[in-house]
Amino acid sequence: MTRALRLGTRRSALATTQSSWVADLLRRGGSEVELVEVTTHGDVNRAPLAQIGGTGVFVSALRDALLAGEVDLAVHSLKDLPTAPADGLALAAVPEREDARDALVAAGGRTLAQLPAGARVGTGSPRRQALLLALRPDLEVVAIRGNIDTRVGFVASGELDAVVLAAAGLARIGRSDEVSEFFDPAAFVPAPGQGALAVECRADDEEVRSALARLDAPAVRRAVAAERQVLASLEAGCSAPVGAHATAQTLHVAVQDPGGALVRRALPFATVADEASARTLGADVARDLLAHELSGASGAGRRPESPPASRPGASAGNHGDGPQVSSENHPQDRPDDGPRPDPESGS
């Protein structure tokens, strides 16, 4: 190795921890690495997020810095990465995954079952809203945004009874001890790619590609390939919240159908040996789910878990008396889940 690798990172606590973790792994493999701060449009612009292009602004500023040759690699939360491949860039490593589960942080350490009737639970993610209401239709789901500290702060301040966040984000910033319940990923199905990282570099940079290849965890790559393919294939035909999570044994999928019911699938995953068959499986599940949706079969023996009256659209959102959903843009001010809505992710 003749050059120090420049790792471009955003300044947020989560971004710098993730970047430092990857930098350390590379250093252990003998590479010299320096962190270079990339100020993203989303970090400096005070306009509402929708006007500056949604969650993709954070990813695309790092990608622009890569393509411009200002940095040599960048670390993203995989679930924030648009499913479409980026021209000129390679997804050179998917390292070992953090905890993929969603987690509840509740006042008094309560579990979901222990929350009082009508408790106010914060999440900006349509997927989490749907899963929460399927388990507890009585809850008042409150749409919140902001970085992890901001969201946990709503519980500490008493404005909310609980919030749901990714266990991985809490683990990375050292706040796992505040979790009152880790949800079973077979039931409360995580977002595609949740807990995993994506390390990108220029596609023609062989030196960085070979350094990053040592960080790649093939089993994680297979899992996230299946999960993201479910999302990509569904995006063509529906805009429902999507949970997709592959364990060593099973690919779990949960999608909210137009009637508001959660539709679930569980497919064997142990025999999926490579990325291509993982994608095929993901596409097959998506096709099956779209057929279900088109046939309007949600009431026909599929165990709808949530009556139409508890659709998040009807009960979630800011009721005006809760935590302020600030129109001021905040670093990480974005839906607390997944890459959509993302006007930049294209098709």
Ligand SMILES: NCc1[nH]cc(CCC(=O)O)c1CC(=O)O
């Ligand atoms: N979209 C927000 C986001 N993107 C990545 C994480 C951290 C967890 C992860 O790496 O999946 C979070 C926070 C959250 O969902 O609570």
